[in-house]
Amino acid sequence: MTASQSVSQGTTPGQTGKLGKPRLAFRPLPVPQVDVRGFWGDRVDAVATRTADILYERCVEARMLEQIDPDRPSPGVVIPFHSPSPDEAATAGNEFTGSTVTTQMFWDSDWGKTIETAAYSLYRRRNDALEKKIDAVIDMYGKLQQPDGYLSSWYQRIQPGLRWTNLRDCHELYCAGHLIEGAVAYYQATGKRKLLDIMCRYVDHIAETFGPEPGKKKGYCGHEEVELALVKLARVTGQQKYMDLARYFIDQRGQQPHYFDEEARARGADPRAYHFKTYEYSQSHKPVRDQDKVVGHAVRAMYLYSGMADIATEYGDDTLRVALDRLWDDLTTKNLYVTGGIGPSSHNEGFTADYDLPNDTAYAETCASVGLVFWASRMLGMGPNARYADMMERALYNGSISGLSLDGSLFFYENPLESRGEHNRWKWHRCPCCPPNIARMVASIGSYFYSLSDDALAVHLYGNSTARFDIAGTQIELTQASNYPWDGAVSITIEPEAPTEFTLHLRLPAWCRKAALKVNGEAVDLGSVTNDGYAAIRREWRKGDQVELDLEMAVDRFYANPEVRQDIGRVALARGPLIYCVEETDNAGQLHRIALPRTAQIEACEEPNLLGGVVTLSAVARKEVFEGWDDGLYRPEPPAVEEAKITAVPYFAWDNRDPGEMLVWLRDS
Template identity: 50%
Template sequence: MTTTELSLPPALTQVQLHDAFWSPRLEANRAHTLPTLHRKLVEVGALDAFDLPAYAERGLTIPKTHHVTPQMWWDSDVAKWIEAASASLVTHPDAALDAQIDDTIARMVRAQQQDGYLNTYFTAIEPERKLTNERDWHELYNAGHLIEAAVTHHRSTGKTSLLDVVERYVRFLSGVYGTGEGQRPGYPGHEEIELALLRLYHATGRREHLDFARYFLNQRGQTPNYFETEALARGDDPQEFWAGTYEYMQAHVPVREQSQVVGHAVRAMYLYAAMADLAAADGDPQLRTACERLWNDLTRHSLYVTGGLGPSASNEGMTRPYDLPNDTAYAETCAAVGLAFWARRMAALTGEGRYADVMERALYNNVLSGVSLGGDHFLYENPLESDGTHRRWAWHACPCCPPNVARLLASLGEYVYAVSAREVTVNLYAGSTLQAEVGGRALTLTQEGMYPWRGDIHLSMTLDAPATFTVRLRIPAWAQGATLNVNGEAVAVTPQQGYAVVTREWSAGDTIDLMLPLVPRRTYAHPAVRQDAGLVALEYGPLVYCVEGLDQRADLHALSLPRDSALDARFDPDLLGGVTVIEGAAVIDTAATADLYSGSPPTTRPALLRAIPYAVWDNREPTPMRVWLRERVG
């Protein structure tokens, strides 16, 4: 597939979702998450913080009514809220929400300095330290989120108010950073601006944004390492770097030489997403190869079954291959969001369904776990085992995850399909309507079904005239025995790069029926994953399942599932908003004696195992939870 044939996500305005699974989540995001985020940003002072730079720039004393000390990352949280709220306006016009966005942007306009710089913390609190520590601080990271918010706001509303702000900011930054005379050869410690600049390039067509993104990516990890030069310039000893290694921010070697996913997981995902974008934009085979190499390392050695990544809290990221603890899993929500970003770009870059498979895994499991069904409580870490004390919170000192999930859910329509001049690719199965020009004709493609609870998917077409083009339908790796009909006639399913491919002349009224077999299935970890030795996980379609103590009435570590136990799936409309549960005969160990240790093995009693989707755990009262279950053999 050449770069001119890449299938790209449709615009938000081209996709309408009306899906039984996703619509309640999207409505909770719109009706509850967005207002909750705005209210919390007001309460902590993150919005008022944008008023402070105006006082500082004019040399005025901050009024006593402003008892706000901005955090270094607050600007990014506000930007992500703008992005999510702007995307929501596409499907649900809301004058009050639009006014809130406009008010926030007006504050940003007033906060921006004459030279284009915009950062509440370093303008109002420590202006003398501006742009002196990109290794540890978040100026370029914040700038990246402001850019992404501006792109989505412009595309959603047609307004340029925030786009004008970030264009000025980027002009300032591109004067500071670069390889020219008087410039600093620097780049961010926390990646984000790279993928943001690529989005800005695609939105505006201005090649200077592409060039700036390319500079940041090419400069990363070069020798001498910029972070050492920067540390010396501010009078610090580079050897006293608190993280101990530049692997923490993926700056240990140039990006095209990287082969293992290391360091902070969110930073890594943002970096790799940008690398995939740039590989597509430049047709860069070395960058593509690096992305594929890193992808293989992650999915073969370090990805949780839930689509989470980053087992360690100490670095919010990676440790070593096959180290996947369950009860202490960090698996940050933002990292799963970032994985979805990267996976979507890799699917577009390569045309391979395996990337969309992982995108789906992350979306249906680790991403959704990060927000409650009600949309107003959140998880930062997403363990695969809990004693019942790990609960969702209403807010966090570093609330990066809630607005990250919010912006992803609000833009979910961009993940369902991909479109080129001659192809329509269906990456996710969700009730929706796509409007696009394909094969030179206006196409309306309507998708219906009850996925992931049922595997029968129906697509119908409306065309203004017959047209010849290709429809690519992802066949998940787990969907053995999938069947396909076009206009009621069977078509052989012989996946090409993970997709069933149908090329023909299509006409109005044509239909496609895809059946993906949905049955409970057992999943086993690689033997090198010591934490999962002797354990089994349950899956159903794209969903990973867990057991909660509320349903078992026993200690979950005493529960075991016989390998030959039959598993049944049934839909329970009254449980957790309506979910399919998996049930089967299980066994519970009970003590043979009252002694702490005994020479007698435990006795057993039969029990009914009842598993629910991991995405909806911790939506009832506090209770233990496990994804990986003991398996009884023989």
């Protein structure tokens, strides 16, 4: 069977294939089936009009094309990096400047994510020039692919002859995973199947190499990713064997004898000579069903749990679900920033000790919050549950999109919750994983809004948008009108081709203390229809049916568990899904002097001309004054205090104006 035959010929771009039906499975709507406007529309447009092109250009500048193009000489291991242009040099914190770059073993993954971003962007907005460039990249991969299907620019161009010898460290299957995701997205967005065929051919080779059968390798990747990618590939091609391969990688992880030990010995290396010291780093310290703590590299963890959730959904595997719920509890009750950021430490790019959540040194990688969105959205595959959707929303609106500037041109790798002014957005990074990751997430946001089962649609996110889907063969269009996240009023219009019975699940966010629901003007008693944080309305829907959901959006103060030493005596402000911060540009410097009285009134104010249009929060706070401190550092009398108005802006929008201090957790007084 050739690769092109392996794609179900009956599927069309944007539709799922012919897999066996899992029970209760909700699958996200493919990106092309949802048009977003409003808040997310602006974000998607920024990616489609700027970021997508920037990603490609930066990859070229970083000489990534040289690694994948078999018509050029191999770049070798270290290549000099381009000289910075003056405006790059002027960008504070720009790590692009004056450095050299090492050819990276994971550059196929950056191409994969760049292709994926371009795909979603092309769907949003034609860009023939970009499409041509991506086609050329795909052509290079086509030429690069070996006759047996193998495809890795690193192992073919930089370390030939060493394929499949170091899964622990070398990102080989991880790269395959991202190219698969890029292939699926490009196929869905453009209908072009060349990369999809290439990747099916490669996956066929992988499936011949790895698996439970005698003679096959019993390995899996040190950096998870291929698992969730194989699920996507299985869904778009209808090929069960791709799904089974994903399950194999999940099931095999952490089994004894440990594959990474055996693989190291086969290389003639000491398995203990492992840079990261512990297999917790790659969540391979024990079989996945035995895991109960989120450990190690945060992005890897999120990608693993995402794959586990997909497999739990597709196979109805409750043993995985039980493990996932334990891990979810561990993450969300002990190891999560209020922004949805995760992984406090730069040392392992991941988790440390429970309740260790430093604010100024928070790593909280953009990719990790993006990964949390992936995981949470996949937990919704097992049915609507606000436990997961609330967290997805928190990570989406805060710790992930903080990683992308409002205009789509600059990035954060780390997302601290406190800065003295030295943390600023950069143009690129020597490990450029975050820019294409946040870009592909934003550009595919529509697929996180909704998920669909055989007879139900779940609405997880609110905001101006239109979704098109099909239930029992009937085409349905659902349109939301809402100024969310600035306002909690949501008006939904449902337009089925013909009257159709299905359940509409509407999320009632945890942040909302008072919600009201009407269907065609008639109030619905939420108490009687709500389960797992979703109101479920089952009826025969007819053209023009109207659902009105009114979510009261008040200002919230958040206090942290007293175990979190870094937040004790502090308070964070939120409104709806948004966490707020104070920035130096709105508040005279030295944000540490701000103390917010518990009695302070907090005013929400629409600012249409600020930061692309936001709601700010303001209050009268107290600040210690400097007067009387000229002659010393310490004295027996406490400092005098004055009143000072403070203004907070949404956290995701910080560092889009003058660089300066930023603070999420204000002193509580």
